[in-house]
Amino acid sequence: MRTALAVIPVEGMPQIHPDDVIAELVTLSARAQGTPLLDDDCLVVTQKIVSKAEGRLVALDPTDMAARRALVDSESTRVLRRRGELIISETHHGFVCANAGVDLSNVDDGQAALLPVEPDRSAKRIRDGVRAHAGVEVAVVVSDTFGRAWRHGLTDVAIGVSGLAAVVDLRGEHDALGRELQVTEVAVADEVASAAELVMGKAAGVPVAIVRGLDTAWRREGSARELVRSPSEDLFR
Amino acid sequence: MRTALAVIPVEGMPQIHPDDVIAELVTLSARAQGTPLLDDDCLVVTQKIVSKAEGRLVALDPTDMAARRALVDSESTRVLRRRGELIISETHHGFVCANAGVDLSNVDDGQAALLPVEPDRSAKRIRDGVRAHAGVEVAVVVSDTFGRAWRHGLTDVAIGVSGLAAVVDLRGEHDALGRELQVTEVAVADEVASAAELVMGKAAGVPVAIVRGLDTAWRREGSARELVRSPSEDLFR
Numbered sequence: 465m466r467t468a469l470a471v472i473p474v475e476g477m478p479q480i481h482p483d484d485v486i487a488e489l490v491t492l493s494a495r496a497q498g499t500p501l502l503d504d505d506c507l508v509v510t511q512k513i514v515s516k517a518e519g520r521l522v523a524l525d526p527t528d529m530a531a532r533r534a535l536v537d538s539e540s541t542r543v544l545r546r547r548g549e550l551i552i553s554e555t556h557h558g559f560v561c562a563n564a565g566v567d568l569s570n571v572d573d574g575q576a577a578l579l580p581v582e583p584d585r586s587a588k589r590i591r592d593g594v595r596a597h598a599g600v601e602v603a604v605v606v607s608d609t610f611g612r613a614w615r616h617g618l619t620d621v622a623i624g625v626s627g628l629a630a631v632v633d634l635r636g637e638h639d640a641l642g643r644e645l646q647v648t649e650v651a652v653a654d655e656v657a658s659a660a661e662l663v664m665g666k667a668a669g670v671p672v673a674i675v676r677g678l679d680t681a682w683r684r685e686g687s688a689r690e691l692v693r694s695p696s697e698d699l700f701r
Numbered sequence: 702m703r704t705a706l707a708v709i710p711v712e713g714m715p716q717i718h719p720d721d722v723i724a725e726l727v728t729l730s731a732r733a734q735g736t737p738l739l740d741d742d743c744l745v746v747t748q749k750i751v752s753k754a755e756g757r758l759v760a761l762d763p764t765d766m767a768a769r770r771a772l773v774d775s776e777s778t779r780v781l782r783r784r785g786e787l788i789i790s791e792t793h794h795g796f797v798c799a800n801a802g803v804d805l806s807n808v809d810d811g812q813a814a815l816l817p818v819e820p821d822r823s824a825k826r827i828r829d830g831v832r833a834h835a836g837v838e839v840a841v842v843v844s845d846t847f848g849r850a851w852r853h854g855l856t857d858v859a860i861g862v863s864g865l866a867a868v869v870d871l872r873g874e875h876d877a878l879g880r881e882l883q884v885t886e887v888a889v890a891d892e893v894a895s896a897a898e899l900v901m902g903k904a905a906g907v908p909v910a911i912v913r914g915l916d917t918a919w920r921r922e923g924s925a926r927e928l929v930r931s932p933s934e935d936l937f938r
Contacts, residue, residue: 468736469900471706499705545936552936560851609887613850613937614797616930617868617888619895621852631854634902650846651854652899658856659896662889662915663706665871678899693853699782699789700850700937 472499473663474672482519487593490672499674501598504683506628506675507590508660511608512567513671514586514624515577524576526568532576539564539578544701555579558692559623560701561610580606583624584687591626603627603683607657613700620661622653622688629653629682630690651691652682709736710900711909719756724830727909736911738835741920743865743912744827745897748845749804750908751823751861752814761813763805769813776801776815781938792816795929796860797938798847817843820861821924828863840864840920844894850937857898859890859925866890866919867927888928889919 476493480486486509494501501507515521524531529549537543540553544560553564557579565579580586587604594602606624622630634648660673695701713730717723723746731738738744752758761768766786774780777790781797790801794816802816817823824841831839843861859867871885897910932938 468710469708469896471708471896473705547936614930614935615858615888615891615928616934617886617891617928619888619891649854650898651852651856654852654854654856655895655899658892659706659708659899661887662892662896665916679902691852691854693851697853698851699784 469677471659471663472674473670477671480513480516484517486517487590488597491598501600501602503600504680506603506656506678508605508607508657508673510671511606512577514580514606518580520578521575523574536563536566539566587624587626605653605656620657622657625653625686625688628686629684630686630688632682706914708896708900709911710907714908717750717753721754723754724827725834728835738837738839740837741917743840743893743915745842745844745894745910747908748843749814751817751843755817757815758812760811773800773803776803824861824863842890842893857894859894862890862923862925865923866921867923867925869919
């Protein structure tokens, strides 16, 4: 049998505050629940706790719509659409999402969480920290919950990556009938984030999951920039 | 520990031909590899083999670009964008994807595979068949590989669903700090399809995976229509 994938929620994480060391807390929580981190695990860590640990919190009265709009504008490089209070915009990372990723849920009242400044670097910091604290070599995906064009419902995607290919290029390999495959650049980091979301549940307060058993051929430095479709190639911007 | 999710590829499936009974072949293959199907498993079955089993194959000379365009047009209700040979269009199901889902890979030369006419019904047929052949109650997702606006790389999504909520509405539940969640309609069927893709690999010829351990609260009839954002609500159509 081909190796199966296991997606394991990491429970028991404390509330995160600025300067908390996520790598250490994940190492301890995973060990405490009997699933210590192993080499080649991929940790999926939600943006929310990364932003908190990095102090990416700003004061915001959630009822002050003008202040909210100003904050979203300041986090955006380009606004694609506005409808009522909803703004779809591009962040300085190149991600297109609602409200430039500014988030009011799961933070203290009167605060908003902004996206990490450099989510790849956030992922690398956690990866380096796990190596230091647990002595194992993992990959890390920082995930966030985005809407999509055309399809209803949100899915989790990767906004930061370290130690994993974000996009795997299968062009030139062959399909099961021996012919060359056509379009086969698979966004594995986004799929990993989505798989992790299935065990996290927004309401359950589980901010980290372990994805175990990914193809080790996908191990490389990686970057979420691979997932940004350049505006010139994008038919919908 | 919260229950982990397992994503298990089903190997040893034969090439599929019209009128093959997928439910029976999956039941046998899963049993042969030592992972018999269990109640509450979710089977993810790629569109390609569903289309083949349903005889959704048409003759097409892949070098005849005019014939290819005509075929894509006939499968589309609306064309959103054209660039060179690439057409982004809406299918009669309401899905927006490249070339209306018409696919030339993994089918015999001179043939193209069209999307199932009613993928929800295809999923239900497999689910009913598994109940008959294996005596277990599973959910079924029919998956396909779609591109996205704004983000590079393809991900697998659900085009047919039976026995599983496609979108789970968490509005009104509370976040970890006790406040009501804001936007929390999660496209779990798409996330399940993406998780399955991670063990399938386009080149590996594994057309079915078992996703085991999903929240049983998500069991209901379900429909991929939940995933179709109506054009009137869609800011990008």
